[in-house]
Amino acid sequence: MKLEIGNIFIKDVQLGQETMINEGLLTINPELLAAKILEDERIKSARVELAKPGESVRITPVKDVMEPRVKVFGKGTVFPGVAANKVEQVGEGRTHVLKGTAVMTVGKIVGFQEGIVDMSGIGAEYTPFSKTLNICLVLEPMEGVETHAYETAAREAGLKVTQIIGEVGRNMTPDEVISYEHHPIPHLAAAYPHLPKIGYVCMLQSQGLLHDTYVYGVDAKKIIPTLMSPTEFMDGAVVSGNCVASCDKIPTYLHQNDPLIEDLYSKHGKELNFMGVIITNENVFMADKERSSDGVAKLAKMMGLDGVIISEEGYGNPDTDLMMNCRKVEAQGIKTVLVTDEFPGKDGKSESLTDAVKEADAVVSCGQGNLVITMPPMERLIGTLEDIETMIGGYEGSLKKDGSIEAEIQIIISATSAIGGNKLAARMY
Amino acid sequence: MKKLKVVHYINNFFAGIGGEEKAGISPEERDGAVGPGMALAQALGEEAEIIATVVCGDSYFGENLASAEKDIVAIIRKHQPDLVFTGPAFNAGRYGVACGAVAKAVEEQLGIPAVTGMHEENPGVDMYRKDLYIIKTGHSAAGMKKTVTSMASLGLKRAQNQLVGPPEEEGYHVRGMRINYWAEKRASLRAVEMILKKVKGEAYQTEYPMPDFGRVEPMPPVLDxxxxxxxxxxxxxxxxxxxxxxxxxxxxxxxxxxxxxxxxxxxxxxxxxxxxxxxxxxxxxxxxxxxxxxxxxxxxxxxxxxxxxxxxxxxxxxxxxxxxxxxxxxxxxxxxxxxxxxxxxxxxx
Amino acid sequence: MVKEIERAGIPVVHIATVVPIALTVGANRIVPAIGIPYPLGDPSLGDEGEKNIRRDLVERALKALGTPIKGQTVFDDAYEF
Known part of the structure; x- marks a missing residue:
């Protein structure tokens, strides 16, 4: 398997008539995109707004973030099996990326879990999406549309628009092409016999309404652990349908640009042998937790791994999945490193995780989400501030009269997401 | 710049008022620095001045916890200091508890930063580590100079609202608080480096040691x-x-x-x-x-x-x-x- | 919470969906619940069937409270899923 990623560097984005890229300037037609979204009868209104790094803009409530990509050759389309796309194996051939841009779905909250992206000020330091040129889709559901249906409609609108925008890159010459190869297990093992064989266990959020992830269109709570090529992620085989607490959310964008996959590839063939990705879920029934963690340990053993890195999405009962995966993989004689974020309370004095096993002796921290900060008022708002105080991380009195927001960093999209894309960490003081 | 006003709390022994036989004395007040306050004043340098010292016997404090604390806080309040030091208590248990109690009361009731110092075996460390900055000390007063230097440096930072560094940098007992910082490398890269070390059997340091949630004895059953x-x-x-x-x-x-x-x-x-x-x-x-x-x-x-x-x-x-x-x-x-x-x-x- | 209730001197049973967490945080008497979205129910069983399992779980909780134990105990014999 070989996937070429062709990055087209986008330096600016503007609204206009024609959808095109000219010398790094992306032009999109907002009416066209809105019309496409409104084909869905569950959505009442749709508006496109732009937000750029450094601007005094607050975007909230943000649901998902996606990166525009297009499959230039090779089988399938990006986001296979979802939003009316055919199911076809991806991860080979060539994919072009509108690097520097992101599409965000924004609108009235469904649960408590959507979050904030600030484009400047202290809030911007915590989210990776203050550094992208954001194309925001502000959505409003039809009256009476049930919550699960609203969530699906919003998710599909985002994916469709992202694909339409990505299509612009099809016939462009990329500024940079990076090649990622992934070989059959016996070949990989034979290619670098002296290097440690490392795998990556990607725990997908799958707790129910607004806490779901889709793999080739399959709801991840229905999967049993399986093996994936890292290149499949780059083509959008894994799509976020969830709004866990915003800070540790892994939006679709981060599945497309998984930092663990990037960093494992960067050392592949030099310091380690990157053997592949095991995906598993975080379900709400004990029987599922047992079955899935058994499956993870079994696959790790069948792949002949020496070590695995395990990531997590969400907190609370998924901490148990993390610990069960750790314990069972270690029991096979395979070393583990866990990547997680922490929730030790506002004062930082409580235990950071709800579960613990003694085998978890190598943990990487993505920071503690209970830290309270005050984000200054912004000149422009995309979305609504209506729900700030009921969103996770917010509380009574969070929204100040002057428009500033005092809240736990939990409320900021991907501030502590536990696939390790950020430099934020917590330590013992 | 205005000099910061400092009040120092010590026991009778360090104030030079006898030993154990005088440990029953009630809180009293002296002008300026006394005993270890001299070294502390030197460490504070030009930026701060010890304007008063409160002295109390450890036995008195232990036997009159509530009233002693109240009286001491009242004396300190009167001086409206910017910063309070208690001890260092080294490995003196009762003194450590008093230093901890006074420092905690000062922070909570007066909102004034307080810093103390103790040896790791002092029971005051476990009682107050989550509430206070307690500088690590040796067993006895032999390490006084080093201790007061660390106490002064940390105290000045806190009184001047500067960022306090991690425990090993500042020399205080780990408080058991999880605090954010910006690491040099992103977490994914740190994870890759850690798994390589672990697989090769090299030394590595976990960023979060597993917590011990503790246990409680089960209650007897309900019979009827x-x-x-x-x-x-x-x-x-x-x-x-x-x-x-x-x-x-x-x-x-x-x-x-x-x-x-x-x-x-x-x-x-x-x-x-x-x-x-x-x-x-x-x-x-x-x-x-x-x-x-x-x-x-x-x-x-x-x-x-x-x-x-x-x-x-x-x-x-x-x-x-x-x-x-x-x-x-x-x-x-x-x-x-x-x-x-x-x-x-x-x-x- | 469970430890503090017990420490206060009141016997307590934890009907818990995620038994490993209950064990980690130190509950002594643990009854496994059905699942996180419906710890004491199961919509697939119909009204009567659902109330029956709820009754089973609560009775098991009472049985746990009435049983002398030495350390952490999971009372999971009656209902398997």
């Missing part, structure tokens, strides 16, 4: 349920519709006590779930799935249990710190005891 009063407690976020107490959907800082007398089953219209951590659809359809009131009433009617308490207690489990949950339970357990509750059924989602 037909005479027992049972209460339901839940972390499933069940509250009356409208959430009158505004309990948070995650990271709760509150709990609620809600009346269920006269109800045979949880009415779906009058109660709701605010829990942010799970799909609430099923709980909202039938709240008895989280608070099993219908079954409890049946058991009560059938005489299997004596009485169901007239209320249930509720909070949200998601993201709620163990510390908060502990505090809630300490608080409401008193009410349960007062109300004669003999057993609790705790449900969680």
């Amino acid at each position: 349920f037909s005479k027992a009063k049972v209460a339901i407690v839940t972390s499933g976020g069940i509250v009356p519709t409208g959430n009158p107490d505004r309990i948070e959907s995650s990271s709760a800082t509150k709990y609620g006590i809600y009346d269920i007398s006269g109800l045979d089953s949880m009415p779906a219209d009058d109660y709701t779930s605010i829990h942010g951590g799970y799909d609430r659809t099923y709980a909202l359809e039938d709240i008895n799935r989280v608070v099993p009131l219908d079954v409890m009433r049946d058991l009560e009617r059938e005489g299997i249990i004596g009485k169901l308490a007239d209320y249930f207690i509720s909070t949200t489990g998601t993201g709620t710190s163990v510390g908060s949950a502990r505090a809630f339970a300490v608080d409401f357990s008193n009410k349960l005891l007062e109300d004669g509750v003999n057993a609790v059924i705790l449900t969680s989602t």
Whole structure:
């Protein structure tokens, strides 16, 4: 398997008539995109707004973030099996990326879990999406549309628009092409016999309404652990349908640009042998937790791994999945490193995780989400501030009269997401 | 720049007022620096001045905890200092406890930063490490100079609102607080480096040692349920519709006590779930799935249990710190005891 | 919470969906619940069937409260899923 990623560097984005890229300037037609979204009868209104790094803009409530990509050759389309796309194996051939841009779905909250992206000020330091040129889709559901249906409609609108925008890159010459190869297990093992064989266990959020992830269109709570090529992620085989607490959310964008996959590839063939990705879920029934963690340990053993890195999405009962995966993989004689974020309370004095096993002796921290900060008022708002105080991380009195927001960093999209894309960490003081 | 005003607390021994035989003296006040205050003043340099020293015997403090603390705080308040030091107490147990208590009272009641110093075996360290900055010291006063230098440096930083560094940099006992910082490398890269070290058997350092949640002895069983009063407690976020107490959907800082007398089953219209951590659809359809009131009433009617308490207690489990949950339970357990509750059924989602 | 209730002197049973967490945080008497979205129910069983399992779980909780134990105990014999 070989996937070429062709990055087209986008330096600016503007609204206009024609959808095109000219010398790094992306032009999109907002009416066209809105019309496409409104084909869905569950959505009442749709508006496109732009937000750029450094601007005094607050975007909230943000649901998902996606990166525009297009499959230039090779089988399938990006986001296979979802939003009316055919199911076809991806991860080979060539994919072009509108690097520097992101599409965000924004609108009235469904649960408590959507979050904030600030484009400047202290809030911007915590989210990776203050550094992208954001194309925001502000959505409003039809009256009476049930919550699960609203969530699906919003998710599909985002994916469709992202694909339409990505299509612009099809016939462009990329500024940079990076090649990622992934070989059959016996070949990989034979290619670098002296290097440690490392795998990556990607725990997908799958707790129910607004806490779901889709793999080739399959709801991840229905999967049993399986093996994936890292290149499949780059083509959008894994799509976020969830709004866990915003800070540790892994939006679709981060599945497309998984930092663990990037960093494992960067050392592949030099310091380690990157053997592949095991995906598993975080379900709400004990029987599922047992079955899935058994499956993870079994696959790790069948792949002949020496070590695995395990990531997590969400907190609370998924901490148990993390610990069960750790314990069972270690029991096979395979070393583990866990990547997680922490929730030790506002004062930082409580235990950071709800579960613990003694085998978890190598943990990487993505920071503690209970830290309270005050984000200054912004000149422009995309979305609504209506729900700030009921969103996770917010509380009574969070929204100040002057428009500033005092809240736990939990409320900021991907501030502590536990696939390790950020430099934020917590330590013992 | 105006010099910072400092008050120093020490015991009778360090003040040069006798030894154990004088440990019963009550709090008294001296002008300027006394005893170890001389070295401390030197370490503080030009930026701060010790304007007063409070002296108290350790026995007196131990035997009159509340009043001694109150009197000492009153003396300190009078001087309106910018910064307070207590000790260092080295490995003197009673002195350590007094230094900790005074420093904590000063911070909490006066809002003035306080710094103390103790040896790791001093019982005051475990009592106050979560509340205070306690500089690490040797066993005895032999290491005085080094200790007061660290105390002065940390104290000045705190009084001047500067960022305090990590424990090994500043020399204080680990406080057990998880604080954010910006690492040099992103977490994914640190994870890759850590797994390589672990696989090769090289030394590495976990960024979060697993916590020990502690245990409690099990209570003896309930022998006769037909005479027992049972209460339901839940972390499933069940509250009356409208959430009158505004309990948070995650990271709760509150709990609620809600009346269920006269109800045979949880009415779906009058109660709701605010829990942010799970799909609430099923709980909202039938709240008895989280608070099993219908079954409890049946058991009560059938005489299997004596009485169901007239209320249930509720909070949200998601993201709620163990510390908060502990505090809630300490608080409401008193009410349960007062109300004669003999057993609790705790449900969680 | 469970430890503090017990420490206050009231016997407590934890009907818990995620038993490993209950064990980690130190509950002594643990009854496994059905699942996180419906700890004491199961919508697939119909009203009567659902109330029956709820009753089973609560009775098991009472049995746990009435049983002398030495350390952490999971009472999971009656209902398997």
